[in-house]
Amino acid sequence: MITINYANMLSTRVGPHGLDEARIAPGSAAAEGIKSLTQSLAKTKGTNWERWYNLWQEPMRSEHVAAIKPIAKDAQKYENLVVLGIGGSALGNIALQSALNPATHNLQSSKDRSGPRVFVVDNVDPVYLDSILKVCDPKKTLFNVVSKSGETAETAAQFMIIRERLQQALGKKWASHVVAITDPEKGTMRTICDQEGITTLPVPDGVGGRFSSLSPVGLFSAACAGIDIEAMLDGAKAMDERCSNEDLHKNPAAMLALLLVEMGTRKGKPNHVMMPYCNSLYLMADWYRQLWAESLGKKFDLNNEIVFSGFTPIKALGATDQHSQVQLYREGPNDKVFMFLEVEEFDTDITIPTSADGKGIEAIEYLEGQSLATLLSAEKRATEYALLDSVRPNMTIQFPKVDAHHIGEFIALWQIATSYAGLMLNIDPYDQPAVETGKKATFGLMGREGYSEWLTKVNDALGETSHTI
């Protein structure tokens, strides 16, 4: 199972930049606080906006798996699966595909790869969408539209474009090349799907976008690409059980949240860097970025006091970013916490061979006969040491392997840590009020009826300027 080593977060290792062990010791106020927060969560989880806790519990789990499997099986006949979605409707899909299938999945022959090629189009850049549509013949492509309401401008625009392309290629059968993941009962996308007979899977009630990757939103494309979604749900369930423990020292989500909130609010370290030493986990950090940023970045707390809470999630990649960011991480402002993701056993390893003629070059001879996994592990340990040497707190989240089970654990770990962090910060981790302004301003600029006041507001605020160089 996934473990967290937090020794380098303590003042014994990083002096005043770290936490005193007494502060989190058994019997401490923080440890007692976790008991009551855990009791409080036990009452609310599975209700309201915490219904994402049900995703790995019966009956929801089996209902989703049963609904997904036949559609994913049918999807095997396509060459391409193109997911249309943005934010929480895309980041889980990207993270799962990237973590659990090779980086070259789309370049492999259909025999070698597990399922269709997968493209997740999470923007409305025309050059980008065009480049993907050019390599995806609509006749050989299944489009997976993900939008709870159907009104998200980006996804709606993408959908309207592919609808026309499919109609041109397939005529009346076009709708058979679409699977929508949307509200089971209401909304614009629901209406379209009912009218056109589009196959749908549900976005369950009470599961916000950023908490939806273990719902059909993330599971469908994963299943299409041969990922073991049941193992993933097993992993999430196992982590949830560990994180139901009232003992801080046995509850990884509570400990993770406590360490990060303490660092962010009391130690001047509001920048939270996730740095996998593993390429396949790099885009998982984008999923984390949304979860941590959007959940905790809030102007008001629950007492309506202005707090401007939140932490800035940053992604980095080891060993690559040792040659890009570590200079700053060691010598710049001490305003960050580092979370390494480390993998104990890679699926493949490569041995660095000796020179064919036996004449090694002295300066690189030490590498001969060692493996890339050994080198990567040494690099991580060296960076851990270098950060400690600069009194920069860091911790390591350890994966025994990168597989579906442990990815499920990881997702649940962070979602549950977010619940705890919300309680600790006394904010609502489930809303995103600040996103509305931009949506309304976009409607105004695009001429949607009823939003003309927003057009005026934007133009007044941005006005003409001579401040251009």
Place this chain on the structure above:
Amino acid sequence: MITINYANMLSTRVGPHGLDEARIAPGSAAAEGIKSLTQSLAKTKGTNWERWYNLWQEPMRSEHVAAIKPIAKDAQKYENLVVLGIGGSALGNIALQSALNPATHNLQSSKDRSGPRVFVVDNVDPVYLDSILKVCDPKKTLFNVVSKSGETAETAAQFMIIRERLQQALGKKWASHVVAITDPEKGTMRTICDQEGITTLPVPDGVGGRFSSLSPVGLFSAACAGIDIEAMLDGAKAMDERCSNEDLHKNPAAMLALLLVEMGTRKGKPNHVMMPYCNSLYLMADWYRQLWAESLGKKFDLNNEIVFSGFTPIKALGATDQHSQVQLYREGPNDKVFMFLEVEEFDTDITIPTSADGKGIEAIEYLEGQSLATLLSAEKRATEYALLDSVRPNMTIQFPKVDAHHIGEFIALWQIATSYAGLMLNIDPYDQPAVETGKKATFGLMGREGYSEWLTKVNDALGETSHTI
């Protein structure tokens, strides 16, 4: 040409979070300061570690282009170009390829794409390297090894692995499938290339890794992939000329550096977010991340005072990250400056069609007949407005088009801005002392002769711990 609109950085728009216009007005101390910094740069540029200014000047420019072109032409016979490098030896290559060729370059047929498929392997993750080697038959692959010294552990390890694969596939001819970019005179890679008869291109003296993307380091792979490297150098030269102006208000690099340094040091905004509204510019932000972080993140200033200077570069993507990061950007700590990258004219646009039966759905009907570029531009303007509404300073770097000329301008803009920022912060932007500890610790852990003391140091510092959950 590229322009910068900085109206939203001023106190007239974001109150005390912005700069008073008087502070940067003609005749102000800051404007006078730029005069003397520009005079000082005029004397040093082209010398010592500022020899990167020579890359777009004769005779170096023509020497490089002449050396690169025939080798890049010969590379057209390969199916694959695999670049082996890390940090500054990779980030420019990735950024140029991603900015100037389609996202689907490697998926296109050899007829449709410009040049071989391009892979830049900038890590030693064995699963990642294995996945790439599996789709690149060594007989059809040119390997481009980029390392000034040849002693960078990651690149050396990669090189040793591909050397064996090539030897197995090609026997004695293996070296013909390698082009090395390395020190023209000395070092481990130089020795190997001389022994084996490997074709080389130079990493010029006085051009550090992060300032090397317009040297053969970045230009060779770009030329192989059909990018107009001369247009890029023209763009850089044009920007350098603009940035030689002593007038702050006519010198974009000086203005960019001044605004960011002021925000970082006097306005509590050390986090510098680059947010392109354009997918192809997204990985350009990784190139910027290295340049800005590694150049300015310094413990000591030039008077040997402890300063812990530097700013944390963060990358985001518009419109995508509106659904992930903007909630935090508006309601979290006001500790960031935002730099939008905006494109006036995309190479392709897509019109959002009307519904085939003419019955639009009210909630999305406003999109009909408009284009994706229009939508993306509206989203950017809406986000600019939303950030202003939350008094978050931001600016826009405007590209007339994404083409080689403007990418060259952009690279020179940031490199020159980095020169200015170094002078303003009174630090050395060209060294990276903090990276050495990690390198030595890695040598120690990997058993390189002469580094055993580092093994002891690491093991003593990290020791055994029971702080695992």
